[in-house]
Amino acid sequence: MNNKIKWLREKISMQNMQGMIISNPKNIKYLTGIDAEGILLITRKENFFLTDARYTEYVQSVLTINDGIIVNDIRNVSRDDYENFFMFCENVGFEENYVTYSTYKKFLERYKIHNLEETENMIEKQRMIKDEEEIALIEKACYITDECFKYICDYIKVGKTEKEIAFEIEKFFKENGAEGLAFDTIVASGKNSSKPHATPSDKQIEAGDPITIDMGCIYKGYCSDMTRTVFARYVPVTAKNIYDLVLKNQLQTLREMKDGANIRTFSRMVENDFKINGYDLVHSLGHGVGLDIHEMPFLSSNNDTNLKANMVVTDEPGIYIPGSFGVRIEDTVLITKSGCITLTKSDKNYIVVDKN
Amino acid sequence: MNNKIKWLREKISMQNMQGMIISNPKNIKYLTGIDAEGILLITRKENFFLTDARYTEYVQSVLTINDGIIVNDIRNVSRDDYENFFMFCENVGFEENYVTYSTYKKFLERYKIHNLEETENMIEKQRMIKDEEEIALIEKACYITDECFKYICDYIKVGKTEKEIAFEIEKFFKENGAEGLAFDTIVASGKNSSKPHATPSDKQIEAGDPITIDMGCIYKGYCSDMTRTVFARYVPVTAKNIYDLVLKNQLQTLREMKDGANIRTFSRMVENDFKINGYDLVHSLGHGVGLDIHEMPFLSSNNDTNLKANMVVTDEPGIYIPGSFGVRIEDTVLITKSGCITLTKSDKNYIVVDKN
Numbered sequence: 001m002n003n004k005i006k007w008l009r010e011k012i013s014m015q016n017m018q019g020m021i022i023s024n025p026k027n028i029k030y031l032t033g034i035d036a037e038g039i040l041l042i043t044r045k046e047n048f049f050l051t052d053a054r055y056t057e058y059v060q061s062v063l064t065i066n067d068g069i070i071v072n073d074i075r076n077v078s079r080d081d082y083e084n085f086f087m088f089c090e091n092v093g094f095e096e097n098y099v100t101y102s103t104y105k106k107f108l109e110r111y112k113i114h115n116l117e118e119t120e121n122m123i124e125k126q127r128m129i130k131d132e133e134e135i136a137l138i139e140k141a142c143y144i145t146d147e148c149f150k151y152i153c154d155y156i157k158v159g160k161t162e163k164e165i166a167f168e169i170e171k172f173f174k175e176n177g178a179e180g181l182a183f184d185t186i187v188a189s190g191k192n193s194s195k196p197h198a199t200p201s202d203k204q205i206e207a208g209d210p211i212t213i214d215m216g217c218i219y220k221g222y223c224s225d226m227t228r229t230v231f232a233r234y235v236p237v238t239a240k241n242i243y244d245l246v247l248k249n250q251l252q253t254l255r256e257m258k259d260g261a262n263i264r265t266f267s268r269m270v271e272n273d274f275k276i277n278g279y280d281l282v283h284s285l286g287h288g289v290g291l292d293i294h295e296m297p298f299l300s301s302n303n304d305t306n307l308k309a310n311m312v313v314t315d316e317p318g319i320y321i322p323g324s325f326g327v328r329i330e331d332t333v334l335i336t337k338s339g340c341i342t343l344t345k346s347d348k349n350y351i352v353v354d355k356n
Numbered sequence: 357m358n359n360k361i362k363w364l365r366e367k368i369s370m371q372n373m374q375g376m377i378i379s380n381p382k383n384i385k386y387l388t389g390i391d392a393e394g395i396l397l398i399t400r401k402e403n404f405f406l407t408d409a410r411y412t413e414y415v416q417s418v419l420t421i422n423d424g425i426i427v428n429d430i431r432n433v434s435r436d437d438y439e440n441f442f443m444f445c446e447n448v449g450f451e452e453n454y455v456t457y458s459t460y461k462k463f464l465e466r467y468k469i470h471n472l473e474e475t476e477n478m479i480e481k482q483r484m485i486k487d488e489e490e491i492a493l494i495e496k497a498c499y500i501t502d503e504c505f506k507y508i509c510d511y512i513k514v515g516k517t518e519k520e521i522a523f524e525i526e527k528f529f530k531e532n533g534a535e536g537l538a539f540d541t542i543v544a545s546g547k548n549s550s551k552p553h554a555t556p557s558d559k560q561i562e563a564g565d566p567i568t569i570d571m572g573c574i575y576k577g578y579c580s581d582m583t584r585t586v587f588a589r590y591v592p593v594t595a596k597n598i599y600d601l602v603l604k605n606q607l608q609t610l611r612e613m614k615d616g617a618n619i620r621t622f623s624r625m626v627e628n629d630f631k632i633n634g635y636d637l638v639h640s641l642g643h644g645v646g647l648d649i650h651e652m653p654f655l656s657s658n659n660d661t662n663l664k665a666n667m668v669v670t671d672e673p674g675i676y677i678p679g680s681f682g683v684r685i686e687d688t689v690l691i692t693k694s695g696c697i698t699l700t701k702s703d704k705n706y707i708v709v710d711k712n
Contacts, residue, residue, distance in 0.1 A: 053638070054551075054552070054553060054638075094457075096456065096457040096458040096461075097456055097457075097458045098456060099456060099457050100452065100453055100454060100455060100456055100457070101450075101452040101453075101455050101456070101457050101460040101474075102452040102453045102474070104457040105452075118457075118458070163530065167527065167530060170526075171523065174519065174523060195410075196410065197410055282409065282410075
C-alpha cells in the first residue's frame with residue numbers, strides 16, 4: 001500500500017471509522033495518482049477503485065503492485081458486491097463538502113452503511129503539506145509562468161486587446177509544457193483593472209494603462225498562480241502611491257510568512273496598513289495552491305491557524321479604486337521552517353511594457 | 357415577476373412548497389439572466405438574490421423592475437434576516453443534485469427551515485424545453501461552429517499536430533463572437549480516434565488519418581456541440597464501411613427524432629444495427645444541450661421518456677475499434693412537432709482535408 005493510503009487508513013482508524021468513500025477526483029489523484037472518473041473505496045482490508053471501461057486500461061497503467069489498489073469495472077460490480085464492501089464497518093467516512101445530498105442518500109442505500117460519517121476535509125487538510133515531488137511540480141508550473149510573463153511583457157503593445165493578450169498567454173502555456181490554464185486568465189487594463197475579477201474584454205491597451213495580469217498554469221496536475229500589474233509606455237503618477245503601498249504589503253507579508261506564523265495576524269497587518277491609508281483589502285490575502293488552484297489554507301483574518309513548513313500559498317494583496325484602476329501583486333510561495341521561498345520570481349518593481 | 361419565476365412559483369406551490377433555495381448558477385441564469393455568484397431565494401411573497409459586493413452593480417444592471425427580484429449584499433444580511441426569509445414556510449425546496457451534504461446542513465441551520473424538500477431536477481426538467489430566445493442563441497452558437505469547421509478544414513494539413521488544430525479552433529471561436537469553448541475540444545487522429553474521449557496530443561496528422569473533431573462553443577451562455585470525422589488527403593478503404601454505418605445511423609436517428617418519439621426505441625435501433633454489424637454503441641446516443649453542454653434529456657436505451665417539441669439534443673452515434681481508429685458524427689438538433697431541424701449544418705459526406 002502506498003504511504004498516502006497508509007496515512008489515510010491510520011487517520012480514519014484513529015477516528016473510529018473502518019472505511020471511507022472518496023469521490024473528489026483531486027483527493028483520488030492525491031492518494032493514488034489516478035486522474036480518471038471513478039470512486040475510491042477504503043474498506044476494512046482492501047482498497048478498491050471502481051471505474052468504467054473507458055478508464056480501466058489507463059488506471060491499470062498508473063498503478064503498481066505497491067499501491068495495493070484493486071481496480072473494478074463497475075459493470076461487473078453487483079448489488080451484493082456493493083453491500084459487501086463495508087459489511088463489517090460500523091462507521092464509514094465520506095466527503096461531505098464534495099458529495100451532493102442526493103449522492104449521500106445513494107451511498108446510504110447502495111452500500112447499506114450503518115453510519116456515514118463526515119470527515120471534515122481530512123484529506124484536503126493533509127494536502128496542505130506538500131511533499132518533495134509535489135513541490136517540484138509546482139516549481140515547474142511557476143517556472144513556466146515566469147517564462148510566460150517575460151514573453152507576454154514583450155508581446156503587449158498599445159492597441160492590443162485584453163482578449164488577445166489573454167489568448168497569447170494560454171498559447172504560450174500550452175506550447176511550453178503546461179497542460180493548460182490553472183484558471184481563466186485575467187487581463188484587465190485601465191478602468192477594468194479596478195474589478196478584482198474582471199474578464200478579458202475587447203478593450204485595447206492605451207498608453208498609461210495599468211494592466212493587471214493574473215495567470216497560472218497546470219503542470220502534471222499542479223497549479224501556479226501569479227499576478228503582476230504592469231504599465232503601458234509609462235507609469236502614471238496617480239498609480240505610483242497605490243502600487244508602492246500594495247508592493248510594500250506584499251513584501252512585508254513575505255517577511256512574515258514562515259512555519260508557525262499566525263494567518264490572522266499577518267492578514268490583519270495588511271488590512272490595517274491599507275485602512276490607515278484609506279483603502280480596504282476587499283478579497284482575502286491568499287490561498288493554498290496545489291492540485292486545486294484554490295485550496296486550504298485560506299489566508300484571511302478569519303483564519304486563526306498557523307502556517308506550516310511545506311505549505312504552498314499565495315500572497316496577493318490588492319487595492320481597487322472603483323471607476324479608476326487597481327493594482328494587485330501576487331506570488332506563489334513555499335513556506336519553510338525559517339521563512340518562505342517565492343516560487344514565482346518575476347520582477348515586482350514598476351514594469352513598463354511597449355517602451356518603444 | 358418574470359414568466360420563468362412565475363412558472364416556478366406555481367410549480368412549487370402545486371407541490372405544497374412555500375419557498376425554494378436555488379444555488380445552481382445555471383438554474384439562476386435560466387430564471388433571472390444573472391451570471392454571477394450568489395443564491396436565489398423564492399420566499400412566500402418575494403424573490404431575493406443574495407450576492408456580494410463584487411457583483412451587486414452588475415446584477416442590478418441585468419435585472420429590470422419586471423423581474424421582481426430584490427438584490428441583497430450578504431454583508432448586510434443578518435442572522436435574523438436569514439431566519440425570516442422562510443418564516444412562515446412549512447416546506448422549502450432545494451436542489452439535492454447540486455447542493456453538497458454540508459451545504460444542505462448549513463441551509464437547515466441558517467434558514468431554520470422545518471422541512472427542506474428535494475425538488476427532483478424541477479428546473480432542469482423545465483430547461484429541457486427551450487423558448488424562442490434560447491433557440492436563437494443556440495442557433496447562433498451552432499452557426500459559429502459551422503463557420504469554424506469550414507475554417508479548420510482548410511487549416512488542417514499533414515504535419516500539423518492535434519494540439520495545434522484544437523488551439524486554432526479555440527482561437528477561431530474566441531475571435532468570432534463566442535465567449536469560449538463549450539467543452540475541451542477533441543482532435544483525435546489515426547489510432548487516437550479509437551478513444552471516444554481522447555485529448556489532443558502532439559501527434560502529427562498523417563496522410564490517410566481519420567480525424568475526429570468534437571467541438572462546440574458558448575454564445576451568450578448557450579452551447580453548441582458538433583462532431584465530424586474527416587480524412588487527411590484520402591479516405592482509407594478500411595474506414596469507409598464504418599463511416600457509412602455510423603452516418604446511416606446518424607441520419608436514421610434524425611428521421612426518428614420528433615415530438616413524441618420514444619428515446620429508448622430509437623436508441624435501441626442504433627444499438628441493434630451496430631450489433632448486427634459486429635459493433636457496440638459504447639457511449640450514449642446523445643444528450644440535451646443548452647446552458648449546460650450536457651443536460652437533460654439524456655438519450656440512451658435506459659431512458660424510456662419521449663422527446664418533446666423545442667428540446668435541443670445531440671445525435672451522435674460512434675464506432676471505435678481499439679488500437680485502430682474510430683468514427684463519430686454528431687449534430688445539435690432542434691425537436692419540432694413534425695420532425696427535427698439540425699442546427700449544425702456542416703457536410704456529413706466523406707470530407708477530405710489537405711487535398712493538395
